[in-house]
Amino acid sequence: MAPITxxxxxxxxxxRTGAHPAWVGLRRLLAxxxxxxxxxxxxxxxxCALFAPWIAPYDPVKIAPRIRFQGxxxxxxxxxxxxxxxxxxxxxxxxxxxxxxxxxxxxxxxLIGATLGIVGGLSRGSVDGALLLLxxxxxSLPLILFALAIxxxxxxxxxxxxxxxxxxxxxxxxxxxxxxxxxxxSMDFVAASQSMGASLPRIALTHLVPxxxxxxxxxxxxxxxxxxxxxxxxxxxxxxxxxPDPSWGSMLSDGYSFIRQAPHLAIAAGLxxxxxxxxFTFLGEALRDVLDPKSSRGRG
Amino acid sequence: xxxxxxRQACLAVGVLLTAxxxxxxxxxxxxxxxxxxxxxxxxxxxxKDVFRQAMGLDQPIPVQAVRFLGNLLKGDLGTDLxxxxxxxxxxxxxxxxxxxxxLVGLGWALIVGIPLGCLSALRPNSGIxxxxxxxxxxxxxxxxxxxxxxxxxxxxxxxxxxPAMGAGExxxxxxxxxxxxxxxxxxxxxxxxxxARLVRASLLETLQExxxxxxxxxxxxxxxxxxxxxxxxxMIPVVAVxxxxxxxxxxxxxxVEVVFxxxxxxxxxLQAVTSRNSPVLVGTVLVTTLLYVxxxxxxxxxxxxxxxxxxxxx
Numbered sequence: 001m002a003p004i005t006x007x008x009x010x011x012x013x014x015x016r017t018g019a020h021p022a023w024v025g026l027r028r029l030l031a032x033x034x035x036x037x038x039x040x041x042x043x044x045x046x047x048c049a050l051f052a053p054w055i056a057p058y059d060p061v062k063i064a065p066r067i068r069f070q071g072x073x074x075x076x077x078x079x080x081x082x083x084x085x086x087x088x089x090x091x092x093x094x095x096x097x098x099x100x101x102x103x104x105x106x107x108x109x110x111l112i113g114a115t116l117g118i119v120g121g122l123s124r125g126s127v128d129g130a131l132l133l134l135x136x137x138x139x140s141l142p143l144i145l146f147a148l149a150i151x152x153x154x155x156x157x158x159x160x161x162x163x164x165x166x167x168x169x170x171x172x173x174x175x176x177x178x179x180x181x182x183x184x185x186s187m188d189f190v191a192a193s194q195s196m197g198a199s200l201p202r203i204a205l206t207h208l209v210p211x212x213x214x215x216x217x218x219x220x221x222x223x224x225x226x227x228x229x230x231x232x233x234x235x236x237x238x239x240x241x242x243x244p245d246p247s248w249g250s251m252l253s254d255g256y257s258f259i260r261q262a263p264h265l266a267i268a269a270g271l272x273x274x275x276x277x278x279x280f281t282f283l284g285e286a287l288r289d290v291l292d293p294k295s296s297r298g299r300g
Numbered sequence: 301x302x303x304x305x306x307r308q309a310c311l312a313v314g315v316l317l318t319a320x321x322x323x324x325x326x327x328x329x330x331x332x333x334x335x336x337x338x339x340x341x342x343x344x345x346x347x348k349d350v351f352r353q354a355m356g357l358d359q360p361i362p363v364q365a366v367r368f369l370g371n372l373l374k375g376d377l378g379t380d381l382x383x384x385x386x387x388x389x390x391x392x393x394x395x396x397x398x399x400x401x402x403l404v405g406l407g408w409a410l411i412v413g414i415p416l417g418c419l420s421a422l423r424p425n426s427g428i429x430x431x432x433x434x435x436x437x438x439x440x441x442x443x444x445x446x447x448x449x450x451x452x453x454x455x456x457x458x459x460x461x462x463p464a465m466g467a468g469e470x471x472x473x474x475x476x477x478x479x480x481x482x483x484x485x486x487x488x489x490x491x492x493x494x495x496a497r498l499v500r501a502s503l504l505e506t507l508q509e510x511x512x513x514x515x516x517x518x519x520x521x522x523x524x525x526x527x528x529x530x531x532x533x534x535m536i537p538v539v540a541v542x543x544x545x546x547x548x549x550x551x552x553x554x555x556v557e558v559v560f561x562x563x564x565x566x567x568x569x570l571q572a573v574t575s576r577n578s579p580v581l582v583g584t585v586l587v588t589t590l591l592y593v594x595x596x597x598x599x600x601x602x603x604x605x606x607x608x609x610x611x612x613x614x
Binding site: 034053133136137138139140141142143144146147148149150151152153225226228229230233236237239240252255256258261263266267271273275277278280281282285 | 313
């Protein structure tokens with residue numbers, strides 16, 4: 001779990017064709033070989049999350065004591081667990097839990113970070129300084145231990161988990177938004193529109209949001225693997241998603257308890273974590289290449 | 301240099317104080333009765349009284365805050381709710397084990413990652429560069445505890461080459477080393493990719509600089525330019541970024557320790573969280589935060605010492 005460095009805020013590339021920028025971005029992403037593969041895998045994960053009841057071959061919580069600890073077979077592709085539940089079905093249902101936590105956590109972080117970033121960038125001075133200090137302090141707390149302390153105080157629940165993720169990821173968004181606000185403040189065209197009587201919300205909407213979209217999309221794609229790592233780590237310790245909800249981390253924890261008897265359980269529960277973290281990392285990289293012309297120049 | 305050191309030191313103290321305030325708010329400003337929230341609804345009145353007394357919850361909040369900070373300055377992190385031992389003693393005995401694991405993991409990652417980064421930067425966009433790039437991006441986000449579980453299954457359960465549990469017999473150094481191999485592998489693998497990418501990017505940028513071009517004009521070989529002249533300069537930003545990443549290195553080590561049942565901060569924190577022993581956890585967080593801030597301050601100074609430009613632009 002190595003950290004991911006701040007992405008530099010850069011304006012999206014100029015759009016000469018007149019097509020909607022989102023389409024231009026998507027077309028470039030699909031032309032990027034690693035981006036295309038990662039995008040398809042991520043779409044597959046989203047499909048698993050949305051259509052789990054139709055895709056999963058069995059009920060993920062149905063207990064069948066007679067077929068406990070079965071290895072992979074044609075009936076059960078990833079085998080069965082200590083209660084005879086179908087592992088593949090649990091993995092598929094777990095996708096929904098993992099993506100729900102990852103998306104709500106990062107979106108909450110974005111909301112907190114962006115709000116504070118705009119406040120900090122506009123006010124500058126001591127308010128900005130205090131926010132920067134707060135941001136540095138949040139980053140200096142060791143994530144897993146801090147999360148365990150919070151769980152010990154507030155109890156393990158989905159809400160606690162999302163709150164921990166939101167607060168630990170917010171500093172990244174704060175920095176990106178604040179820096180972009182500072183850059184825009186010093187631009188002549190912003191001063192010009194201000195002198196023409198444009199209101200602050202209008203300036204934010206027409207100048208700030210388009211400039212931030214690229215870096216923030218990249219940051220979200222880069223944060224999701226980290227969030228999946230935190231969620232599965234905490235659930236592995238029994239302090240994240242609570243049973244009987246199928247989560248990859250708690251399945252890993254079950255598999256770990258029976259690691260000598262049935263190692264296929266832990267291996268199977270780890271596969272979706274590997275697939276999703278790697279896919280989102282490659283997607284984030286590809287998005288950065290596509291949305292940020294500077295970094296692709298650095299590569300050549 | 302002097303004013304730079306003083307400014308960074310003030311910043312470090314400020315960050316540490318702010319982190320303490322965040323923790324204080326989270327413990328003491330719990331909505332409802334903190335004792336009930338912490339111990340759960342089934343706790344007896346007696347248990348809650350013990351908890352309130354241990355945490356000083358019977359006092360008004362400003363008094364609690366001053367007492368909390370005062371105790372920290374004296375080195376008193378509170379007492380374990382179950383064993384009544386001072387938290388500082390518990391953390392102090394667990395911390396060196398975790399730090400050892402983290403440093404060994406980082407160490408092998410540096411030994412492997414720096415050459416990989418150099419190899420990439422020497423032949424940008426070649427087959428080997430692409431291969432290293434795909435490898436780095438793949439391992440960078442993999443949770444280290446997951447790598448630990450897979451390594452445990454492969455090397456300890458299936459092949460039986462290496463031990464699966466514990467940290468080895470105390471005093472038996474070879475035994476301790478064999479117990480360290482798999483955990484250190486799991487902690488470091490993501491960092492190999494991370495360091496390889498950092499070194500590659502930083503090295504490519506350095507190789508563009510004028511003084512490097514001059515060496516090239518004098519006919520110095522590419523290999524010699526890269527290793528002798530460019531790499532030391534390129535390592536400066538790498539040092540700074542590693543400093544920022546030390547927190548996640550420690551988090552990774554904590555989870556890996558649990559997988560391999562090694563004594564350390566991981567098992568201490570896991571025991572504490574299952575018994576909702578929050579003073580132990582808060583103490584663990586405080587000590588590791590202090591460690592992180594000090595380590596970061598040290599890497600900042602190291603980077604500034606190596607590169608005079610950092611001191612000036614500040």
